[in-house]
Amino acid sequence: MTAPRGGPGLPGRLAPLGPRTDRGRLLLVLLLVAAVTVFTATVPLLRGFFDLRVYYGTVHTWVRHGGLIYDYRVPGTAYGFTYPPFAAVGMLPLALLGRTTAITASLLVNLAALAAVLRILAGPDWRRHGWYRWVLLLCLLALFEPLRDTFSFGQVNLVLLALVLGDCLLLATGRGRWAGAGIGLAAAVKLTPALFIGLLLLAGRRRAAGTATLVAAAATALAVWADPTASRFYWTEALWDTSRVGRLDYVSNQSLQGVLARLGETGRPLWATAVLLTLSVWAWRSRRAVLAGDWTAAFALTGATACLVSPITWVHHLVWLLPSFAVLLRAGHRRIAGALYAVLCTSVVWLWFDDASGLDGFLGSNLYTWIALGLLLALPVGQSRADRAPLERNASATAPAPSPDRPATTAVPDQSDSPSVAEAAATGVADAGGGDGRSPSSEPTASTRPAAPKPQSSRARASSYTVSPPPA
DSSP states (O other): OOOOOOOOOOOOSOOOOSSSSHHHHHHHHHHHHHHHHHHHHHSOOOOHHHHHHHHHHHHHHHEEEEEOGOOOOTTTTSSSOOOOOHHHHHTOOOSSSHHHHHHHHHHHHOOOOOOOOHHHHHTTTTTGGGHHHHHHHHHHHOOHHHHHHHHTTTTTTTHHHHHHHHHHHHTTOOOOOSHHHHHHHHHOOOOOHHHHHHHHHHHTTTTHHHHHHHHHHHHHHHHHHHHHHHHHHHTTGGEEEEEGOOOSTTTOSSHHHHHHHHTTTHHHHHHHHHHHHHHHHHHHHHHHHHHOOOOOHHHHHOOOHHHHHOOOOGGGGGGGGHHHHHHHHTOOHHHHHHHHHHTTTTGGGGGGSSOHHOOOOOOOHHHHHHHHHHHHHHHHOOOHHHHHHHHHHHHTSSSSSOOOSOOOOOOOOOOSSSSSSTOOOOOOOOSOOOOOOOOTOOOOOOSSSSSOOOOOSSOOOOOOOGGGGGOO
């Protein structure tokens, strides 16, 4: 039995994949795991957990050395902390860990977040896919450039995606009392997930939208209490200075702003117009998805839109596109999903790292942006409520006819916060990104090539910890 189109889940009837015997499948799995291990260890450049180094150094500077959050810079680079102050509060446990332990913790947290994301996207009958298909899926995911960069940088986007999807699952299953809290926490850590609050408002989920707003406000207030100076600097200066995050025209920036910057168009009016048009399309398509009861598509559309409208969307931020692939598979568009996924595994945009001019540069250097835009415009939004009516009629037709001893009863519509308990939802932005142009393994945004130097702090002074990092 397949999962409803309005809810998460992969197709219920999948053609047999590869060998049919357990021994043959185990051999194939071992070969694939070995091939993926070789690929990830040799082909893509590892990022050296650069962003984790930013988080780790910032927290240690703040807690152990009395430094300022936004004055810290990774030794030898110009890069520092770019998230809201609450993100530093949430990362305080790093102050108790050594570097090696922090890397291990980052990998484990990201693995747990990925498991949660896959569990939600697969739907309630996830066990029917079996160990063999899950291992094949994990091998495919290991090739996905945004995902492998997320692990290698020590990034937090998977955790935020899991928070958002968990929230959506609460709404879709009618357990909406605390729905919105995950979105609020994610929005307090990074600003881009705040777009999901807009989706809740479009969907008429005012209570969930209020919860998300209150949680985000409370988390921000906690950060103000913890460090008033850092909070004042971030909300009055750092937030409005995109140069602290990186060059807008850097090829890793796969947002609308990045496309315009590579064309030499850096004016705010043109970008604002593109953003407004994109948000209009998002509101229209997301509203249609919500009215059809297709929460998975609604949140997938929101994730793609967040990547497009953010001023800077590094390649590893595109993990927010994962729910879109679940929607495509659920709708039966396996070839389209496979083709788009394959492109996002190739690191192809880096071919235009040095020169993005000409028609080929315009098309190729922005290829990931075109994929996100195409998903926004054409992602299937599921079936309408009217399309599900025959299922309800079929269910009622099997009920016994009323009799004098057993009079007929009238069903009362469910008054839960969600339109259907079978529907589950799925779907980040300034980051510590870029590199110092010295070593591909130490720069924070490149996938296969180093970045040009980019400023990370609008303050001239950096903390003394920049010179003397704490011991592991």
